[in-house]
Amino acid sequence: MYVHIGKAQIIQTNEIIAIIHYENYAPAAFLRLLVPMDEVKSFIVTDDFVFGSPYRAQAIVKKVKEQRL
Numbered sequence: 635m636y637v638h639i640g641k642a643q644i645i646q647t648n649e650i651i652a653i654i655h656y657e658n659y660a661p662a663a664f665l666r667l668l669v670p671m672d673e674v675k676s677f678i679v680t681d682d683f684v685f686g687s688p689y690r691a692q693a694i695v696k697k698v699k700e701q702r703l
Contacts, residue, residue, distance in 0.1 A: 654677045
């Protein structure tokens with residue numbers, strides 16, 4: 635299953651390692667911003683990249699949970 639994480643970017647739910655609220659994040663070398671840094675609300679961690687997303691972490695978690703029902 636896939637989840638939309640912002641700006642026409644979708645990823646498989648089984649690739650997600652963590653969804654982190656923006657305030658709890660330390661910069662990473664493999665960061666892919668989907669929007670400008672001032673619009674980032676959460677980060678999605680996968681094996682390959684850390685995606686900066688305009689959606690809140692709670693909203694992404696809710697999307698993932700809805701798809702698993």
